[in-house]
Amino acid sequence: MYPLAYGFIASETEDNWTWFMNQLKKAIGDPPLLALCTDACKGLENAVKNVFPNAEQRECFLHLMKNFQKRFRGFGKMYPATRAYREEIFYDHMAAILNESEEVLKWLKDYHKLLWYRCAFNLEIKCDYITNNIAEVFNNWIRDIKDLPVAELADKVREMIMKLWNKRRNIGDRLPAGKILPSIMVQLKANTRGLGHLKIHASANWSAEVWDNSKKVERHIVKLNQWTCTCLEWQHTGKPCQHALDFITTQRGVDLEQFVHEYYSVDRFKVAYGREIEPMTDKTQRPQVELPFVVGAPLAKGNMGRRRKLRLKGCLEGGHKKKGAKDVEGDNATAPNNDTAPTNAKGKKMIRGPMTCKKCGEKGHRQASSKCPLNGTKKKRQRQQPRKNVTKENPDRLSTPQRPTREQILRATRFSTSGDSPGRITRSRLAFLLGDDSSSQTSTTTPMRIPTALAPKKMTPKRKLHIG
Incomplete structure (x- = not known):
């Protein structure tokens, strides 16, 4: 640039x-x-x-x-x-x-x-x-400085170009005079690779026929002394084409730089950046100039909001699509007839096609679904079903035992006053003493909560049974 x-x-x-x-x-x-x-x-x-x-x-x-x-x-x-x-x-x-x-x-x-x-x-x-x-x-x-005022923007662009020219001027001073730019030589040397589809029939040291067998057989004439090739690429660009490069590499003692145009030389590069862009002072040190006319504000009214830094992309470039908007998927997708179809940000109905798997290409499931035949024998994880309440489904199967009264507990444990130890009092033991037939359906391992005075061990206050 x-x-x-x-x-x-x-x-x-x-x-x-x-x-x-x-x-x-x-x-x-x-x-x-x-x-x-x-x-x-x-x-x-x-x-x-x-x-x-x-x-x-x-x-x-x-x-x-x-x-x-x-x-x-x-x-x-x-x-x-x-x-x-x-x-x-x-x-x-x-x-x-x-x-x-x-x-x-x-x-x-x-x-x-x-x-x-x-x-x-x-x-x-x-x-x-x-x-x-x-x-x-x-x-x-200059994308990051476009929102500056006009005066500051012009000064910033001038400063950036001044630095660019100074940088390339220093690069030109380090390059040897009378040579071709190194970037052009790197490009040409890279083009000399992969020329196996070309076949040379030389008529002289400076003239040859080059047969191109890549797509269809073509024959071109290369003249090194005239810097021409019948493909016309050498004449348009000033750099040897692939036919000329193939013929030049077969010559001994020939320098590739002598077949490149002078436009790509180091001397032209130095002349292009030889001029100096003058530095400038700030506004306070600039001379005051009285203009013969009054400079007014611009007539054009600026739009609301922040100024754009990126250009507006066209419809063919596929840019600036709103998030959430869905495109039509599939050629056979049809619009729904009801009013329950999803809408986008503008309120328009969106057309959704069937889901397509990226692996097998079939419709109806995603890439990670177990329905895809390419996912192997991997089984779908079963969701944990919530525990069912048996009592709601069959009340006669299991009934909740009622809390015993104070008289029943005292009557069941009346032998504790005689000095004989009743042993561990469980729900089944208490139900047996009370004469309840449902004791066979209850658990025999869960101990019953009894008052602190009747328990063989001291229990915490959280586990006390309050009898009203």
Whole structure:
């Protein structure tokens, strides 16, 4: 990313873009080899055409495809067509598209007249980018400072660019002069691997036929003394293509750097960052200037809330979906006829399809369910059932024993006054003494709570039996 100019405008109108392009022309002039890649904004397209009439106008292919997918579906030949360096390959892919729909050509001529395919780019301009996504790098770079006031924002951007140029200037001072940038050489050396599908038939030390057997048999002519290849990639980018790299690596005593364009040299890198961006003082030390007019507040009214830092994503990018909203699952999903269907945040009815397992692909259960045949013999854990009350289901089966009265306890334990020990008094023992026949159904191990005076041991106050 090499920033040239930046400005602040209220909205993207043709007048504002014309003003920005005029300021850009004052900064860089009108060079003979200039390419400007814009998005689908018509105001920007007209401003470039009026200010830079001799420049090559290109259009971002990503914005074109966003508009293309809204109207046409099922065309997979657009990307190979725009990436092709040769016109023959481009026309072959476009012919396959026009066989499916002839309206594509008319739509492209009416709404997208700029250059969006590589085979039409100027060979002298060593840039084969088909998108302007590099502009989004700058937007992401200043994302955290976009909410500053205009004066502070402009000063902060200037400071960031000043640091960037100084950093790269120091990098250029450490690089050897007369060489190619190390990043370009690393990229080319990585491209020399995996060229086993190419076969070379040399006619001279500087000329050869390269057979490509990857998909279909193709034959290209490489001229090292002219820096050309019939695939045209070398001419567009200024860096040797795979056919040229395969032929260069077979030569002995040949340096790979001499086949790379001067645009990627260290000398050009130093010249690009040779200028100094002047530092500035704060507001208190700046000179006072009396303007011949009064600078008023901007007329545009700002929206409520915090300003956005991230751009709005389109419907085709799948971004900014509200949480809780459900999409339609399955092609056979139908809307319910009753009013009990679930609704989203906007109150609209949602359509829910059958649940699909991610393992087996069947519908009706989840991935971790025991119904999935791929989960093995793992049994589903049974839920613990609550204990049933037997007395409520069958009252005659078990009856709750009544608490004995004071007279019954004294009558049952009347022999304790004679000095004979009655032994351990249990519920069954007490029931036997009282003549109750239900003693056989009660437990014989649970001792009965008796008063403290009748118990053989001293019991805690919590376990005392209060007889009323």
